[in-house]
Amino acid sequence: MEVLDRYVVLVRYDAQVYCIEDLCTHDGGTLGDGELDGYCLVCPRHGAKFDVRNGHVVCMPATENTPSHEVRIDGDQVLVRLSD
Numbered sequence: 091m092e093v094l095d096r097y098v099v100l101v102r103y104d105a106q107v108y109c110i111e112d113l114c115t116h117d118g119g120t121l122g123d124g125e126l127d128g129y130c131l132v133c134p135r136h137g138a139k140f141d142v143r144n145g146h147v148v149c150m151p152a153t154e155n156t157p158s159h160e161v162r163i164d165g166d167q168v169l170v171r172l173s174d
């Protein structure tokens with residue numbers, strides 16, 4: 091989904107909603123097309139994994155974290171505060 095010209099992925103896991111940038115730092119893959127492996131979103135291109143709780147890379151070939159964003163649920167709305 092697009093938020094203020096940035097592409098992000100919302101993930102619901104274990105009764106929580108998380109938001110990270112829809113960008114694999116390895117080679118620009120789209121994480122939104124990846125599958126969840128526990129708390130990790132797996133890049134469908136080469137298999138890097140990012141923790142949806144904080145955007146930290148946990149499996150190569152990516153070596154840099156992807157941004158994570160604050161999420162708040164307000165009734166039936168999901169509010170996202172973009173990080174820098």
Ligand code: FES
Pocket residue numbers: 114115116117118119133134135136137138151152
């Ligand atoms: S683009 Fe994501 S692992 Fe290569």
